[in-house]
Amino acid sequence: MKYLFLLLPVLGFSRLHAQELTYSEEHHQWDADSLGNHRAIVQFNGTGRYAKTIVEWRRRDRHPEQKRIIVQDAQTGHKIRNVKTVTINNEKGTLIFEPVSGKGTYYIYYLPSKSSGSPNYPVVHYLPPENTASPDWLDALPASIKTNTVVKGIESIDAFNSFYPMEVIATDAEARSLVQKYKRTDYVVFPEDRRYPVKLFDRIPYRWVKRGPVTAFKGSAMRGENYAFQLAVYALQNLQNISIRFSDLKNEKGSVITASALSCINVTGVDYRGTPFTKIVQVAKDSIQPLWCLLDVPVSIRPGVYKGTVTITPANAAPSIVPVQLTVTGALAKNGNIEEPWKQTRLKWLNSTMAQENTVIAPYTPLTLKDNVIELLGRKVTIDKSGFPAQIQTFFTEEMTGLKATPNNLLTEPIHFHFIAADGKELKLGNGGLQYTEQSPGTIQWSNTNSNDQLRMEVHASLEFDGFVSYTVKVTALQDVDLKNTTLHIPFTKEAARYLMGLGEKGELRPDSLSWKWDVAHKNQDAIWIGNVNVGLQYTLRDEKYVRPLNTNFYLQKPLLLPASWGNENKGGIIIAQKGKSILADNYSGERHLKKGDTLYYNFNLLITPFHTLNTNFQWATRFYHKYDSIQKIKNIGATVINIHHGTAINPWINYPFIEWQKMKQYIDEAHQNGLKVKIYNTVRELSNHAYELFPLRSLGHEVYSPGKGGGVNWLQEHVDTDYIAAWFVPEVKDAAIINSGMSRWHNYYVEGMNWLTQHVGIDGIYLDDVAFDRVTMKRIKRVLTANGHPGIIDLHSANQYNKRDGFINSANLYMEHFPYLNRLWFGEYFDYENNSSDFFLTEVSGIPFGLMGEMLQDGGNAWRGMVYGMTCRIPWTENADPTGIWKLWDDFGMQDTKMIGYWVSSNPVKTDNEKVKATVYKKEGKALVSIGSWNETDINITLNINWQQLGIDPSKATITAPAVRNFQEARSFKVGEKIPVQKHRGWLLVIQ
Missing domain, CATH: 2.60.40.10 (Immunoglobulins)
Incomplete structure (x- = not known):
């Protein structure tokens, strides 16, 4: 490898030009882990026990006097114990050491450090000064000693660590x-x-x-x-x-x-x-x-x-x-x-403004508006004269495989606000004229003003083709007014409120009641999803000062801002409970005094779920191999799509896949020739220190990089200095990332970069490891990835965000705004597939209520439970949960074009006699694959209750067999009506024909 070294004559940093020389050296010239990345080379030409040197090192680091100096004998490699520092500052260091080998070369290491903590989140401390010199040597030190060494050069362990030329300071x-x-x-x-x-x-x-x-x-x-x-x-x-x-x-x-x-x-x-x-x-x-x-x-x-x-x-x-x-x-x-x-x-x-126009993205359809009813793919929204939804409907079947004529109503009455005066009386607002300000295939916008003599509420709203509704609600006091409460009521039908996820609740059956208060300092909670498999709504409460917080380990360093309207100095909250025929979401903000002219923004967003029907054929045909490996090996295993992580030979630098792109293109070309697709890891949560634009981006202040306490690996501390958040580190390639600030112009760069990778390198999509951008950027990414017929496959991995450092938020709730553009979920690290209910699987893991399908990760998942939702794990993530046996069964059975009928479907033709043992049917003409998964805490024998007519199979001629599936089940046959033994937390794959 070629390294650049700066050679500095002993008198010459201030008088002579520095000289940049190129050397060919071994990759590891010294132990950087203990000695640091920088050293001075000095030549002792004198005699005696005392060598004095003045190293004009021109260091940029803070407090160099607080860092250890290590002197090493170049001839033996031994550390010299007798060392005395005279002067240490940024400009130079004066020290005296014992030249134990006499005349010759000695190394002076001046940034030695010690690393602790996780290899991927290391904590690096610079070693403090030490006094190892013997009293005898110090006592004999002459009162005056002349410089008797020559500084031959300043050396960095490699070119990337070098300070030359722009980090070498002037005196x-x-x-x-x-x-x-x-x-x-x-x-x-x-x-x-x-x-x-x-x-x-x-x-x-x-x-x-x-x-x-x-x-x-x-x-x-x-x-x-x-x-x-x-x-x-x-x-x-x-x-x-x-x-x-x-x-x-x-x-x-x-x-x-x-x-x-x-x-x-x-x-x-x-x-x-x-x-x-x-x-x-x-x-x-x-x-x-x-x-x-x-x-x-x-x-x-x-x-x-x-x-x-x-x-x-x-x-x-x-x-x-x-x-x-x-x-x-x-x-x-x-x-x-x-x-x-x-x-x-x-x-x-x-x-860049690439892909900003809100054009409709497949499979979505253009919006239509007629008589205040907006139609979009599988859904309708009727706008009330107030400007808020009077009704929200979906037309998805329970199976989520198609649409039906009769609607699934989400509301029992229009969404509405209540303004309650201090005396308990409601301040009713009159409705102005509803106006539509934009009607395009991708967006419909409308506005209205509701007012009385005390308050004016200006409503501006938009609905986009994927089912995202945005409301800006500006409330202005027309005179001084005392309010006992301000509430937004969302009255759900019982049928549309079967499950609930968010605000501190796991995805489960909706509890009878929920009472929640704001706590933004600790909890990334401002949204909740309430719904059923084929109808649902996520709503999010915000104000005009909303800033997207950090996520994935860093929420506490940049949490949510408490919305002044909804939060109201922590007086606000949400109560969800049955009221009459409704499941009422009461979003309240509590009492307050408004002076004339005061304004508050009661903004909120809605996401109408599901977003589209299930694409089960994509699930069966698309099999990910999540590792950089031989194309032929991957093809032989039966995978169809390769995910290239960062930290690999063709994608070494996290979220910066632009340096080894030629190697990447060569690999992708070979994959395409073998019928395989290739996706790469690339997101914007953090950025590699190898990015060429690192320092231009630093010049933008906190626009792109988040403020922070610094730290992390040596390189970051030595070159970025301070005011950043150290992120993921890959020891194998020495790649250190810095956290991005959130929403910034780096997203424009990201979109352009993804377009370039698609058009010039040939990537077939991206693998997202959590997401730090919003739906605006996601739409742009989907557009450039799918341009000119490219497949644009996006799969999203998330580690379970329900913990202290992530702000106790459900991953599905956090990323739901991105779901319309994903092809698959991979939830994920720290998800517990053993000790959570089937409802948790359905809502937080599977993706099915949103029109998606998923895979499992942690410890390979639970294969028996996973197949109830059409999920396996991913090769080669966990050897003990190799999914190739299940893949083979899919092919043998012929899963393409099967109809998936989940256990949640009321007309499911195969049920068990135990509510904790679930059965999902994959139905074809004349046969069915039945996936059985147990949530029972003990082994149990079950009976299948089969609607033979619905299956289209004659029970007198039917066979029930369990094909042999490696790492899943041994071959076995059952008679019709025979009890089937099911081990706890396991299950079966049965072919009925």
Whole structure:
């Protein structure tokens, strides 16, 4: 491997140019785990027991005096005990050590550390100074000793860990001298090439000292290139609200690159929803703020030298005019040169609006509106004159395999608000005229105003083609008013409220009553799903200041904000109980005083479930192999889709699959030639430290990266420094991730990246390991993944989020907004398949009430119970639960085009005589596969109650057999009516024909 080492002559870091040399070395030159990643190489040429060295290491780390120094004899590899540090600071270290081997080379390691904790979430502490020198050696130390070593170089364990050149600091004296040459007292602008991203935000790099004062930017670009350059503002006073203005760039022949082709990602942008915005840029005194400027070089422009200016203007300081000279070559860039991301050519993706238009995504159908009734796939919503739903209906069958003519009603009466005055009387609001403000295939919007002389309620709502309804409800006090309570009532029918999931409740049969209070500091709970298999509703309570919290181990570091309306200083809550013929969800906010002009936002979202019918044929035909492995081996096993995790040879860096993409493409091409599909791990919850854009993204403050206490592996602490959250670490490839802040422009980059991977690398979809973006980004992703006939398969894995660090939220509730675009669920790590009920399986694991099917993970799942829902585990996740035996049975039986009739279907033709033993039927012409799963706590004998007419089988000629299935059951035959033994927590797969 080629490593870059910085060689620093002993006198020369301040007087001589540093020299960058390339060496070929072994991958591991020293034990970084105990010695750290950096060392100085010194040559002792003197005599005696005392070697004095001054290492001008120019370190960026904080408090170097609090970190241990280890001196090692290069000849023997032994640690030298007799060491005395004289001076340790960021600029240099002066120390004296005993040269035990006499003249020769010695190594000085200056960032040794110790790691503890989980390998994937390591805690790294830098070792404190130690005194191992013997008293005799110290006592004999001369009062004065001259430097008698030569510093041969500063070495990093590899190029990726190197600080050179942009993290090698200038001394304070050098920095002052350089700044004085600019003759400004407010701030200095340092132009910098894209190849050298600014990485120090509180120190001037030595590179700028070496090159001397530079006041103009000069660069070279190809025609059609996405070109980037930096203007780094070094503040000598606090700077407020920096703006930036570009001029046209012109050449001598009159050709022009217009100013509209230039932009600055630090000042302006387009958010993940496609809305332009302006950032407020403040720079604290003694800080550096890089301004990353982007230039779309026109394809049709003439080659030549183009000149213009960039004007930087803080609100509280004089402007700086930076001349810009760009040489445009005759070469034509391919697709903006995005295949060279180390040149920051993909920063343009941050402002992408790709796939923003809300076009209808298959299998959904265009919305239609007639007489206040909106129709969408399998569902109808009738809008009341108030603007709220008067009725919500679904038309899915219990089997979830088709639609029916008669509706499943969700409501007993319209959804409505109550405003109760302090005296207990209701403040009834009159309805204004309902208006539809948008009618398109993907979205229908409407608005209304309801008011009286005390309150005005402005309602703005939209329904999208997948069944997502968004309400913005603005309540304004027209005079001072005291309210005893404000409630939103959602009156469910009993039939539509069989199950409940959320607000601290597992997915189970709905309890008789539920009483819940807000606790955002500890609980990621603002939503609940109430429903049945073929009709249901998730609703979420929010206000105008909602910010998506972090999830997956990090909720407590960025929790929900308590909605001022619903939460009302923790006075609000939800009560769900039967009231008359309804199961009433009473969402209350408690008493409050409103002054005239006060406004509150009682916003809420609805998701109408299911989203579509079950695609059982996809379930039987699509078999995942979740590991990077030989194509031929995977094909021989019988899998059809390969999931490539990160940390592998063709996808090594988490959520950044752009470095080894050529290897990935070669693998995918081979898979396609063998009839297999390939999906890759790629999401946005966290981002690899190998991302080329890491430091440009850091220049955006907390827009992309979440604030945090820092820490994690050495690399993050040594190069990112502080103010981040350390995330997943892969020791095998030394890949360290940083947590993203949530909703940001990185999602625009993500969409563009997924499009590029689909069109240029040939991926067939993505594997999501939990999700840190919302449904807006999910829709965009589905569009680009399925463009031009690509399959766009998405499967979602989630670890069980119902724990303290995740905020006690059900995974299905957390990710339900994404379910319309998924092909399969994989729930997941820490899911207990042994000690939870069949109702939990149905609602929280299987996906069936939402039109999805799933797989099991933890310990391979429970194969017997899983097959009741059509689920197996995934190869090669658990050897003891290898699903290939079940796959073979599927093929032998012919599962394609079977009709799945779950135990939850009232007309199921095969039932057991024990309510804790469930039976699901997979029916074909003249035969059926019956899956039996037991939730009984003891072994039991059961009898099958069979509707032979419904099965279409003559009982006098029927056979009941249990085919041999490896790791599942031995072959056996049963007579019609014979008792069938079922072991606890197990079951059977029986063929009746």
